[in-house]
Amino acid sequence: MAKEYPGTPLKSKDFKKALKTKYTPSAEYAWSAGQAINSFLNGLKEGRILGIKCRGCKRILVPPRAFCEECFISVEDWVELKDTGRVNTFAISYLDTMANRIKKPIIPAVIEIDGAGGNGFLHILGEVDPKKVKFGMKVKAVWKPAKERKGDITDIKYFKPLKGGD
Amino acid sequence: MENVAIIGLGFTGARPDSPELSYKELMYEAAVKAYEDAGVDPRKDVGSFIGASEDFWDGTSIFDEYLPDQIGGALRPVCSICNDGLHAIATGVMHIRSGIADIVAVEAHSKVSDVVNPDGIMHFALDPVIDRTLGYNAHVIAGLEMYRYLHEACVTKDECAEVVVKNRRNALLNPYAAYGAKVNIEDVLCSPPAYEPMSEMDVSNFVDGACVIVLASERIARNANDTVWINGIGWCNDSPNMGLRDWSYPRYVKLAAERAYADAGINNPYDEIDFAEVDDTYSFKELQHLEALRLLETGDAARLLCDGAFDLEGEFPVNVSGGSLGMGNLLDANGLVKTFEAVEQLRGIAGQRQVKNAETALVQSWRGVPTTSGAVMILGSEPKGGA
Numbered sequence A: 001m002a003k004e005y006p007g008t009p010l011k012s013k014d015f016k017k018a019l020k021t022k023y024t025p026s027a028e029y030a031w032s033a034g035q036a037i038n039s040f041l042n043g044l045k046e047g048r049i050l051g052i053k054c055r056g057c058k059r060i061l062v063p064p065r066a067f068c069e070e071c072f073i074s075v076e077d078w079v080e081l082k083d084t085g086r087v088n089t090f091a092i093s094y095l096d097t098m099a100n101r102i103k104k105p106i107i108p109a110v111i112e113i114d115g116a117g118g119n120g121f122l123h124i125l126g127e128v129d130p131k132k133v134k135f136g137m138k139v140k141a142v143w144k145p146a147k148e149r150k151g152d153i154t155d156i157k158y159f160k161p162l163k164g165g166d
Numbered sequence B: 001m002e003n004v005a006i007i008g009l010g011f012t013g014a015r016p017d018s019p020e021l022s023y024k025e026l027m028y029e030a031a032v033k034a035y036e037d038a039g040v041d042p043r044k045d046v047g048s049f050i051g052a053s054e055d056f057w058d059g060t061s062i063f064d065e066y067l068p069d070q071i072g073g074a075l076r077p078v079c080s081i082c083n084d085g086l087h088a089i090a091t092g093v094m095h096i097r098s099g100i101a102d103i104v105a106v107e108a109h110s111k112v113s114d115v116v117n118p119d120g121i122m123h124f125a126l127d128p129v130i131d132r133t134l135g136y137n138a139h140v141i142a143g144l145e146m147y148r149y150l151h152e153a154c155v156t157k158d159e160c161a162e163v164v165v166k167n168r169r170n171a172l173l174n175p176y177a178a179y180g181a182k183v184n185i186e187d188v189l190c191s192p193p194a195y196e197p198m199s200e201m202d203v204s205n206f207v208d209g210a211c212v213i214v215l216a217s218e219r220i221a222r223n224a225n226d227t228v229w230i231n232g233i234g235w236c237n238d239s240p241n242m243g244l245r246d247w248s249y250p251r252y253v254k255l256a257a258e259r260a261y262a263d264a265g266i267n268n269p270y271d272e273i274d275f276a277e278v279d280d281t282y283s284f285k286e287l288q289h290l291e292a293l294r295l296l297e298t299g300d301a302a303r304l305l306c307d308g309a310f311d312l313e314g315e316f317p318v319n320v321s322g323g324s325l326g327m328g329n330l331l332d333a334n335g336l337v338k339t340f341e342a343v344e345q346l347r348g349i350a351g352q353r354q355v356k357n358a359e360t361a362l363v364q365s366w367r368g369v370p371t372t373s374g375a376v377m378i379l380g381s382e383p384k385g386g387a
């Protein structure tokens, strides 16, 4: 249990005095992925991680984008990358999306995809003891079975430590 | 105070849907066109990037987080304005006049096709405690305004339908517009009733599109080609309170115009301005706005409209672009798209829809229901105080 700190708590009769109007917004969206992310998601469906190389700064962008934000030019040179990489940074979350406490923590991590020159994306680590996650740890994608993949970032279930990596 | 000019324009054109592009790719297209037109490198030359956006239309809270990359603003000074694009231009003018930037990029977009239920987002804009729980569509606010305007200005639904006929006809000459059509008054009046007195065709349709405008200080603009000058700008909000606002007369548009006219040194707007791009989100709004802009007396706009004065070949062309009724409604990009049209006209490159001898233009925006928020800008082919 969390420690109790002294203060002036609100009593239930305080709430009864205040009128509130409840409303749930009807806000619903269906975002177009766009040309670059569309190809990336189709790649995931096939079990491939696609990046794109900028002819200006030579960086490999993954997930790919239609333009380079550094050079401000269109980017078109597709490259297929490995499904392995290294942990750049990570956090161990004991609370879920809505901040409810969870028993087994989730470990979001930024993965530098091998061959992308330090670039990569945020995903989740799995099959690992939270205490044993390290900076620069080698990891590999764990994919959903091919027929369950639907062109979504969750087609990769998580990244797990790569045996023999350091 | 330093004069400010428009030196570059980029617009994707308006489309009811753009499923193959993300909003970022749409914005990138407009930005590339604008920087090419202005002859500037956004990564070196632009000192301030300003985006006009609304989180709930974009579907992302704190949307300005997602603004920089596709307009060339990464690791550069960027801010967003939660209002129409014309307010963002006003902010850009202030950045230049105050000396903190010489070149400013202003962006606005609509990716309304990503919004599954636009009516839900509009409803969310109503006052949560007093107005929202009554259970009416937000467009009703425009119906309330229209009835009171028709009543006080002695204007008819037929006359409002003429606005639709004119603007959709104008849009046929505009390759950027999505809703060009040859329609007649009966088509409008016989379209299904929507928010009486408005019929379905009195309401503009939402479209996708992005627009970027590049502003520059006089020091920079003196050496640029096809420069158009921002000679006056003003903006204003009325009380949003349903019981206190004026339902027939948008006082905030009048006050915004007074500031812009004072800024530009304009005393007789109808005589000194050659054409106007004004808000026509709903048909009656064009007439109501022309009057609030002090271009005409209350009730006179409808008569002049029916005499053809606002036609492309008329004495005071209004919404030659097709307006929102002919172009489509681009949410917070409406003000920039109207600016785009006015600048093309003043540059003399508007093709088939070119207004003859156009030297001074008025652009006006309104942020749509339920707002009482408007802005007015005066553009000239020469800077105020002479070339």
Ligand SMILES: [Zn+2]
Binding pocket: A054, A055, A056, A057, A058, A059, A068, A069, A070, A071, A072
């Ligand atoms: Zn690059």
